[in-house]
Amino acid sequence: AQRVTQPEKLLSVFKGAPVELKCNYSYSGSPELFWYVQYSRQRLQLLLRHISRESIKGFTADLNKGETSFHLKKPFAQEEDSAMYYCALSPWGFQKLVFGTGTRLLVSP
Amino acid sequence: GAVVSQHPSRVICKSGTSVKIECRSLDFQATTMFWYRQFPKQSLMLMATSNEGSKATYEQGVEKDKFLINHASLTLSTLTVTSAHPEDSSFYICSARDRRRRGDLYNEQFFGPGTRLTVL
Numbered sequence: 001a002q003r004v005t006q007p008e009k010l011l012s013v014f015k016g017a018p019v020e021l022k023c024n025y026s027y028s029g030s031p032e033l034f035w036y037v038q039y040s041r042q043r044l045q046l047l048l049r050h051i052s053r054e055s056i057k058g059f060t061a062d063l064n065k066g067e068t069s070f071h072l073k074k075p076f077a078q079e080e081d082s083a084m085y086y087c088a089l090s091p092w093g094f095q096k097l098v099f100g101t102g103t104r105l106l107v108s109p
Numbered sequence: 110g111a112v113v114s115q116h117p118s119r120v121i122c123k124s125g126t127s128v129k130i131e132c133r134s135l136d137f138q139a140t141t142m143f144w145y146r147q148f149p150k151q152s153l154m155l156m157a158t159s160n161e162g163s164k165a166t167y168e169q170g171v172e173k174d175k176f177l178i179n180h181a182s183l184t185l186s187t188l189t190v191t192s193a194h195p196e197d198s199s200f201y202i203c204s205a206r207d208r209r210r211r212g213d214l215y216n217e218q219f220f221g222p223g224t225r226l227t228v229l
Binding site: 044049086102 | 113141143151152153154155158202204206217218220221222223
């Protein structure tokens with residue numbers, strides 16, 4: 001079975017501080033991993049995916065297969081980054097997404 | 110582009126009645142749509158995968174007779190909660206995959222704004 005774990009329910013940092021949102025997964029095959037973000041009163045939207053190896057809004061995430069992790073990082077947090085962040089896994093060959101429980105990021109001025 | 114709408118955004122119904130929720134892809138065709146359920150302060154749980162023109166695939170533990178899914182066209186999927194009870198009260202979210210996307214973009218899902226169902 002597939003499982004995504006986000007150990008922190010809430011992460012509170014000050015503006016300009018580095019941010020790391022943790023995500024660990026459990027899956028025997030080769031998954032596709034995503035980070036989705038939900039800003040206040042908005043719908044869920046894709047932030048980034050491990051396949052693309054891109055940086056979006058200053059965020060990056062590297063898939064570490066040895067540690068089965070896909071942590072989301074940003075060197076300098078901004079107030080507008082405050083949102084709910086969900087890590088999600090798509091099992092190879094399937095279209096569905098398995099979501100973690102989410103981490104609320106709160107960036108204070 | 111890639112906008113998904115849901116209707117209604119909020120519905121309150123009496124116990125025992127049935128409620129239909131619509132999910133539409135507004136500017137793209139979706140061969141596959143997904144229905145999720147989200148309890149307060151909890152994650153999204155996939156209920157079922159809806160494929161156009163065929164029966165939906167339900168996740169383990171989801172009652173298919175309780176949650177009827179119809180995907181009659183490439184832009185519309187409906188979820189009907191039959192004989193609703195207070196424990197069915199939840200936030201229901203749909204997502205859709207753009208049939209044109211290939212390669213790295215193949216698996217991206219576009220989410221609707223959600224429908225809050227309250228059963229009295």
